[in-house]
Amino acid sequence: MRILVTGGAGFIGGHLAERFVTDGHDVVVLDNFDPFYDTRIKNHTVEVCRERADEGDGTYRLVEGDVRDADLVTELVEEADYVYHQAAQAGVRPSVQNPRKYDDVNVDGTLNVLDAARGTGIERVVLASSSSVYGKPEYLPYDESHPTTPVSPYGASKLAAERYACAYSEVYDLPAVALRYFTVYGPRMRPNMAISNFVSRCLNGEPPVVYGDGTQTRDFTFIEDIVEANVTLLSEDAADGEALNIGSTDNIEILTLAEEIRDQLAPDLEIEFAERHDADAEHTHADSSKASELLGYEPSRTIREGVAEFVEWYRANREWYEPLVLES
Numbered sequence: 001m002r003i004l005v006t007g008g009a010g011f012i013g014g015h016l017a018e019r020f021v022t023d024g025h026d027v028v029v030l031d032n033f034d035p036f037y038d039t040r041i042k043n044h045t046v047e048v049c050r051e052r053a054d055e056g057d058g059t060y061r062l063v064e065g066d067v068r069d070a071d072l073v074t075e076l077v078e079e080a081d082y083v084y085h086q087a088a089q090a091g092v093r094p095s096v097q098n099p100r101k102y103d104d105v106n107v108d109g110t111l112n113v114l115d116a117a118r119g120t121g122i123e124r125v126v127l128a129s130s131s132s133v134y135g136k137p138e139y140l141p142y143d144e145s146h147p148t149t150p151v152s153p154y155g156a157s158k159l160a161a162e163r164y165a166c167a168y169s170e171v172y173d174l175p176a177v178a179l180r181y182f183t184v185y186g187p188r189m190r191p192n193m194a195i196s197n198f199v200s201r202c203l204n205g206e207p208p209v210v211y212g213d214g215t216q217t218r219d220f221t222f223i224e225d226i227v228e229a230n231v232t233l234l235s236e237d238a239a240d241g242e243a244l245n246i247g248s249t250d251n252i253e254i255l256t257l258a259e260e261i262r263d264q265l266a267p268d269l270e271i272e273f274a275e276r277h278d279a280d281a282e283h284t285h286a287d288s289s290k291a292s293e294l295l296g297y298e299p300s301r302t303i304r305e306g307v308a309e310f311v312e313w314y315r316a317n318r319e320w321y322e323p324l325v326l327e328s
């Protein structure tokens with residue numbers, strides 16, 4: 001299959017591209033190497049994908065460009081059987097400082113992809129959506145019928161993008177699916193996230209810093225589970241036109257997560273607390289039963305297992321990865 005992965009040099013897109021190339025597909029990545037975090041992680045991801053292509057039957061092509069460039073997007077979408085649209089301006093807190101950029105990249109960029117895809121007979125467009133679309137919980141875990149009232153510009157932009165995809169599915173018969181990811185972690189994860197920070201601080205003898213009192217809860221979803229859900233969509237059409245939660249097996253308080261990591265890596269350290277940010281969600285917790293029904297989705301790692309795998313990867317890659325986390 002010819003698969004276009006937008007944002008394919010990033011954390012999630014990079015894992016998708018790697019898997020598709022390894023499985024023998026012809027992968028094109030569109031990414032503008034946005035400097036939201038250190039681009040050396042993205043360069044590393046590209047190298048890994050190129051190695052996978054050299055080792056097997058898959059091919060890999062990197063196009064450095066922007067999803068806001070409608071002509072370029074059209075050209076690439078026309079050559080693809082599937083599009084995995086992962087490119088986005090990520091990050092909840094920075095969206096409060098610069099909401100326009102989130103709208104430009106996440107909403108207009110997505111419209112470029114959808115407009116290019118409609119009428120082409122494309123097999124499927126799969127969109128990365130987010131638990132941030134839910135906003136304040138009226139009940140937990142969130143199922144897909146829960147009201148969507150995002151509390152950050154980031155969440156609003158992801159909801160708009162997702163709704164466009166579902167509307168295009170309705171009015172243009174475009175096979176499109178939106179996967180609402182719940183906090184994703186794993187090897188090559190963005191350096192400015194809780195798990196990478198807790199691990200790097202503990203390994204360097206510095207206390208993990210928890211924002212707020214740590215009673216916020218999260219589903220942390222292991223990257224391999226996200227990849228599996230996406231791979232299923234190469235052959236499964238049951239979810240076309242739908243938005244689905246993709247979460248994890250268990251839900252954990254941030255403080256408990258920090259303590260778990262601290263206990264494993266540096267038991268003598270005291271946890272430190274800093275001010276909570278208003279745009280951060282208080283609780284996210286996924287009911288993934290719709291994805292389970294439609295895609296056979298079953299998360300495979302508990303948070304403890306996933307964190308242990310991440311720590312193993314971190315140690316093996318510490319030399320180049322750690323400085324990027326410490327600088328973030």
Ligand SMILES: NC(=O)c1ccc[n+]([C@@H]2O[C@H](COP(=O)([O-])OP(=O)(O)OC[C@H]3O[C@@H](n4cnc5c(N)ncnc54)[C@H](O)[C@@H]3O)[C@@H](O)[C@H]2O)c1
Pocket residue numbers: 006007008009010011012013030031032033034035036042065066067068085086087088089090105109128129130131158180181182183184185190
């Ligand atoms: N990581 C998570 O926990 C999480 C949770 C929910 C949803 N998501 C969504 O998953 C997707 C991937 O997130 P990620 O964590 O891999 O983030 P990431 O920042 O690592 O990846 C996004 C990639 O998109 C690229 N990009 C940004 N703007 C672009 C543009 N204008 N044109 C082309 N490329 C552009 C970036 O350079 C980056 O490589 C995003 O859509 C994000 O909103 C992520």
